[in-house]
Amino acid sequence: MASFRTTGVALVTGAASGIGLGAANALAEAGALAVVFADIDKAGIRASSEDSKKFATNPDYSPRAYVLDVRNEASVNAVVEKVVEEFGRIDYLINCAGVDVASYVPIPDHDMEDYDKVLAVNTRGLLLCSTAVIKVMEKQEPRTFQTSSGITRDLGRGAIVNVTSALSYAAVPGKVAYIASKHASLGITKATAQDVKGKGIRVNAICPSWVRTPMYEEECKKFPPVEDFIKASVPVGRPAEVEEIGDSIVYLCSPAATYVNGIGLILDSGLTLTVHLGI
Ligand SMILES: NC(=O)c1ccc[n+]([C@@H]2O[C@H](COP(=O)([O-])OP(=O)(O)OC[C@H]3O[C@@H](n4cnc5c(N)ncnc54)[C@H](O)[C@@H]3O)[C@@H](O)[C@H]2O)c1
Secondary structure, three states, rough: OOHOOOOOOOEEEEEOOOHHHHHHHHHHHHOOOEEEEEEOOHHHHHHHHHHHOOOOOOOOOOOEEOOOHHHHHHHHHHHHHHHHHHHHOOOOEEEEEOOOOOOOOOEEEHHHHHHHEEEEEEHHHHHHHHHHHHHHHOOOEEEEEEOOOOOOOEEEEEEEEEOOHHHHHOOOOOOOHHHHHHHHHHHHHHHHHHHOOOOOOEEEEEEEEEEEEEHHHHHHHHHHHHHHHHHOOOOOOEEHHHHHHHHHHHHHHHHHOOOOOOEEEEEEEOOOHHHHHHH
């Protein structure tokens, strides 16, 4: 359906791997004019951006691979400037760069150094990227979309999707830094949506439970019961695939979601409805 297309310029952080890579490819498939793959993993983004051409449906599709460290304000500003220089605007920002805790250690034995590292990427990095991109979005011309019934819908100046987690709402043992970072990321999502009110920028969060990515595979190694837990407790008995998350990110960026703002969209197959009951 035409209203589920994303024809603008996308900047995706964490795009070398996992959900970021899935989101970048989904945006290319949904018609993006350009997708900027941004990540600290230089080799990863080079390969992924090249590979994305096979998914792209826009005849003028232009992928780019830019090295970005979301913890570093100068690096963030440099990448955002480069995107604007090349494409003149940024329509979608997908904040997907993220890290897990180094090991699962319950409070009070948790490691504060690791806490600072996780929050620097997952929370501070996310806010730095949004800040730089909002300064661009607020100055660019709004876009419109013609619906099939002939109505012109205002698309505004841009859309931001923060990839947070079902752990923005819930908690598990031994992951205080990650849980704090994801609760804060949902808070930043709501605060940003409030602060940019009236500027034509929508800001939403995607909150998945487990998604089959390198981060998930690592978690299964560190904490093997997680696989059995998923089989027993997630209604579909499996983690999500990155394509399933990518499609929801496309939706939140697309003209189909012009009335959706400030939400945390839980993608968990219904897990969090009953998980507290242990059934
Ligand atoms: N996989 C899951 O089960 C799951 C569930 C819920 C939420 N999430 C969240 O989704 C996001 C992506 O996770 P994933 O599972 O795809 O992990 P992943 O490890 O596959 O990908 C994370 C990407 O972020 C990049 N990155 C890390 N630090 C960075 C930095 N400082 N600057 C720029 N890029 C950086 C990595 O290089 C990597 O490419 C994370 O925020 C994660 O917390 C994952």
